[in-house]
Amino acid sequence: AQSVTQPDIHITVSEGASLELRCNYSYGATPYLFWYVQSPGQGLQLLLKYFSGDTLVQGIKGFEAEFKRSQSSFNLRKPSVHWSDAAEYFCAVGARGGGADGLTFGKGTHLIIQP
Amino acid sequence: EAGVAQSPRYKIIEKRQSVAFWCNPISGHATLYWYQQILGQGPKLLIQFQNNGVVDDSQLPKDRFSAERLKGVDSTLKIQPAKLEDSAVYLCASSLTGPTEAFFGQGTRLTVV
Numbered sequence: 476a477q478s479v480t481q482p483d484i485h486i487t488v489s490e491g492a493s494l495e496l497r498c499n500y501s502y503g504a505t506p507y508l509f510w511y512v513q514s515p516g517q518g519l520q521l522l523l524k525y526f527s528g529d530t531l532v533q534g535i536k537g538f539e540a541e542f543k544r545s546q547s548s549f550n551l552r553k554p555s556v557h558w559s560d561a562a563e564y565f566c567a568v569g570a571r572g573g574g575a576d577g578l579t580f581g582k583g584t585h586l587i588i589q590p
Numbered sequence: 591e592a593g594v595a596q597s598p599r600y601k602i603i604e605k606r607q608s609v610a611f612w613c614n615p616i617s618g619h620a621t622l623y624w625y626q627q628i629l630g631q632g633p634k635l636l637i638q639f640q641n642n643g644v645v646d647d648s649q650l651p652k653d654r655f656s657a658e659r660l661k662g663v664d665s666t667l668k669i670q671p672a673k674l675e676d677s678a679v680y681l682c683a684s685s686l687t688g689p690t691e692a693f694f695g696q697g698t699r700l701t702v703v
Contacts (some may be wrong), residue, residue, distance in 0.1 A: 479632075507690060518594075518681060518694040519633070526690060546667030565632050569690070575646035577623050580693070 498566030594695035615684030
């Protein structure tokens with residue numbers, strides 16, 4: 476069965492500083508990988524996704540993520556955070572091959588932005 | 591393009607009562623998912639529909655939860671009877687082509703007291 480680990484429950488970053496959120500996954504082959512963001516009282520918004528090809532993926536709001544097969548990781552990065560980036564971030568893995576393809580999510584990382 | 595619509599946004603019920611949630615997916619999206627998100631955790635898949643057929647309900651507590659998707663469009667998720675541990679946000683998502691383009695609704699926050 477697939478699983479996702481987000482080791483950091485909370486991360487505090489100063490506004491303007493760089494950010495890296497960690498994500499490790501367990502899956503038998505190369506999965507679909509996603510990062511979602513959730514603001515309080517809101518649904519999930521897709522930041523970026525990896526299916527195949529270039530292992531560095533660009534997303535919305537200036538985010539990027541790098542797929543590293545050897546480390547089973549898909550870390551999310553942003554060079555300079557803004558106060559509006561404060562939210563909950565979820566990494567997720569999806570199965571390939573059609574059929575049952577619902578996502579398995581990590582427990583999330585709560586991002587706090589210091590002024 | 592309209593997004594995934596869910597109602598109600600909030601619901602408070604007493605334990606052992608029943609409750610139903612409604613989801614209207616994006617037009618033309620054949621795949622519909624229901625997720626349960628308990629406070630402090632990531633969403634957990636409850637059930638996946640492809641048109642009006644169930645693809646995966648392996649994590650649905652079938653003794654109390656049920657879901658249907660009549661005519662392959664709208665879907666309802668029901669809990670009967672509710673327990674305290676069912677307090678969560680219930681998220682509906684839909685996609686045209688599997689998980690690669692799934693869009694989430696804002697969710698229904700259920701509080702069981």
